[in-house]
Amino acid sequence: MDPGRGMVQKRVILSGCEASAEGAIRAGCKFYAGYPITPQNRFPEYMSERMPEEGGVFIQAESEISAINMVFGAAAAGVRAMTSSSSPGISLKQEGISYLAGCELPAVIINMNRGGPGLGDVTPSQSDYFQSTRGGGHGDYRTITLAPWNVQEIHNLTYLAFILADRYRNPVLVLADGVIAQMMEPVKLLPKEKQIPKKKWALTGCKGRRPNSIKSLFLTPGVLETHNLKIQRKYQKITENEQLYHTYMCDSMDLLVVSFGTCARICFEAITLARAQGIKAGLFRPVTLWPYPSEHLKRIAEKVKKILVVEMNCGQMVEDVKLAVKKDTHIFFYGRPGGGVPTPEEIFKEIKRI
């Protein structure tokens, strides 16, 4: 049932999976295909109930590969479409994500990152940072990657993901983890999207027009290169226009902590502990992991000599921080790989140490 039914500007308690799924529905998503995997099982369960209520389609696919290709079909038909999964499942979906990028089809993919590599475990992790921000599959492409840090934000960012996907005809990832997926928090629901842009390129039958085709194969010499240069120009435009970030206590500080998602939330606590002891630490949290808010980070990092990057992986985002800031900035890293989640005290200790 619509969790916002009868509610006027009130907040409802939802898990991250539910809030994300409801954000998709409110953005006009009419197609969901997925496959069970912990910690995101509530996602397909919620969609199996809500999609038919909203006149949409829910399919439990036979595999992650099939699910993303169903999304490919729905997107080709001009419908707002999505899938959700967790790390090993996202690896399987990379084939389809590469095709979506090559064919310039809009779609939204939710990754509730779990510990890897391989089967890993089901605890929260951020080890899919490279996979999410560097393309993930074969070919020279990028996916917009949004990283929420609480349940309200995953609701809002899932909604935004559909708008960005349509605006740029590109797949958009929402990268969260098992904490955000399963944690329940109050959410103020967004109003339902009324105007979904018309898609002249979609395959709907060629009545009254010339046939449309969707393809990523360009065999004629020179044509593929032209196509790739075109999508690179699009990525440039996305980089210029779509960077999102969030700062905390950055006005007066000696040390900047850079962290995203759940880990940034733990850092938030650690910074509060530090401030209580007179250590002037601030937080920079990228919300778009690609495009990375590099210029913003550079500007804010100019105030400090030391940066501490904290991640739930072995230091993947450190590369983007190094690329963004001045060369003489001292960059420290604290991280816990798949299977480990840091505590605020742990991070506070690290802040004190450096």
Next chain:
Amino acid sequence: MIQKTDRYLYRKPESLMDNTTIYCPGCGHGIIHRIIAEVIDELGVREKTIGIAPVGCAVLAYDYFNFDVTEAAHGRPPAVATGIKRCLPDRIVFTYQGDGDLAAIGTAEIIHAAARGENITVIFVNNGVYGMTKGQMAPTTLLGQRTTTTPKGRDPYQHGFPLKICELLATIEGVYYIERTKIDSIPDIIKTKRAIKKAFTYQIEDKGFSLIEVLSTCPTNWKKTPQESMEWVRREMVSFFPPGVYKDKGATI
């Protein structure tokens, strides 16, 4: 003096574009493309048809069919078709797949699209070889048949047995209609057309999943003349892949 007439006995179907294909002389794809185009014209559904091309020789189908066509990743056309058909249930959606696409890398997709009883039409072109990659063993390569990866002929102890797709899918409850045909003679081409038309008609009537397997030719990779290739279909392929109706829930008894 030649007079213009509106009555044609034979001409290019509207559902085919006026492009030259990449297909080799004697290849069966041309015949099968034409049959599909004729059927779509006759059913009057060109403007609401969406085709899904495979990876393989038929990947450029969007250059040949005069209606909406998308590509799909190798083996995934049934999943892509599911996405399209569920979103646009009043359109006519079909996949066109080769034996590598459907019977090797895409077995999960075809079996589960059939199990869900998706209301789509599948045209399965079986020529027993990977054509576009120059003639490797396919899941439907006959025992003893030489390919570039079975240089001494397909040996079941080393390469396994060929897969009978019609027989396999006919066991699935969600399937409405399955038939295997061939295109090595005029009567068989007519039979193939009849089967394909029936499959599309069932889709229009919302009956569910249909698959037509067409035994086809690949003279280039079989290293045979077009004529010898037709002969090979008639003599060799038919003995392992018998043509016939394997399931037809709409058949009147």
